[in-house]
Amino acid sequence: MPENAGELELLARRLEFHARLDAEDRKALLALPFQLRTFDPSHYLVRDGEPPRTCAILLSGFAFRQKLTFEGARQIVSVHIPGEALDFQNIFLDVADHSVQTLTRAKVAIISRDQIRAIAQERPGIGHAILMYNLVEASISREWITNIGRRSARARLAHLLCEFAIRIDTLRLYDGAPYELPMSQEQLADALGLTPVHLNRTLGTLRKDGLVESNHRMISFPNWDALCEVSGFSARYLHLVASTGK
Amino acid sequence: MPENAGELELLARRLEFHARLDAEDRKALLALPFQLRTFDPSHYLVRDGEPPRTCAILLSGFAFRQKLTFEGARQIVSVHIPGEALDFQNIFLDVADHSVQTLTRAKVAIISRDQIRAIAQERPGIGHAILMYNLVEASISREWITNIGRRSARARLAHLLCEFAIRIDTLRLYDGAPYELPMSQEQLADALGLTPVHLNRTLGTLRKDGLVESNHRMISFPNWDALCEVSGFSARYLHLVASTGK
DNA sequence: CGTTTAATTGAAAGCAGTCAAACTATGTGG
């Protein structure tokens, strides 16, 4: 299976942030059969209310999860970067409780639910790694609740930008280099529980204060420490230090 | 072990909402050694930033999880009812990313982390049930993000009350009977990202409109359907229908 | 009962939302 060479390597690395995989686990994971697909921006990978059929791993590009209220307001509940799994939530639950959509053009590895379930069952190390991954996602959700519920628009936006910077630049401290943030202001607003207009103004003040520089889809932070201070950011909830939890 | 007789039955039932436990799994679960403790209201079971040592199962009373922002604002990120596990998150993560506190006087079964880890590893059925439980909690977190981010104070409060009613009255439709909601208005406000004053006024309008009756800590809903409509409530995210996912 | 905690009410200020329009960038077809 030549095209399988290393495509899932990113997933393995992601899982290894929080759990150890032994050589056998790693081999089994990388040997999983999958289908490589490329999707345009805004393509639905999972639809709220429908039974999920597959498990998608994001290989390149960005994706996000969203829910709609009855009135039609949209809330983005998480954003995903390459190496992350878009359906661990849905592997075992029978009806999706939210939608998953690509943010940019994205390359995705589609694995069958059955295959993932089987490997998680047969190889406890992998089952454990999936559990750990889910726990960390849950921790991020708790931080998002706190961010939206208890921080001002300014701190809220700064906090999200800090999170993205750290996650994209995983494990080393952010070095100030610009990175691609492929979200429109409307999408940022939907992730933060704000309106697009107010998000625009808030971003404007962060720019004016020299905390953020952005144009097109590139963004950078001239004063990282100040940005962290504005948002009260601490990366602990990302659980990036390797856990001894086995 | 006489006092062990059935104390963990509630936990088994809770896990079985989302996964099947076979007779052996069930037996092993109920046979887990534990320590019975009773705590006063506001007692800390886990402190943010500290390594969790044990795994607590709530047997009676209520508990909640909270985070503090750097500025000291509090956000309650989840509320727990009897039968629920207060530390599945923390069994495997080495540093708690939030605090867990009792809401009322509460009876708790303390199980050692090692015991839980061992049984989850040795009995895949139990490991799977724990995974499912975590997935459902994650789904609830996503709904909370949406609730706080995109609903008005009125809808937000109504939604939370609907959720509690359903969870407390699990699996049968809510029958309108009063139930005990042992949260102060300040705590409700902290769960919803509102100020206590505004929560009080919002609750007042719900009462005035005949959607909520409450005094002391008992609450009831004279017009359940209208309450659901006000909040756009749908119980799907609670994943209460037994999953086939095994 | 006095004390403490929680609930309630009032008035004022402000952050964020709404509505609307202008501007910019990007892309398409003629």
Place this chain on the structure above:
DNA sequence: CCACATAGTTTGACTGCTTTCAATTAAACG
């Protein structure tokens, strides 16, 4: 290469939901 269409960003004026501050009332507690 330009005209036009589309999507995203920016700005202004205004409204209003929610917060803040403060004080009062009611309930819980020893």
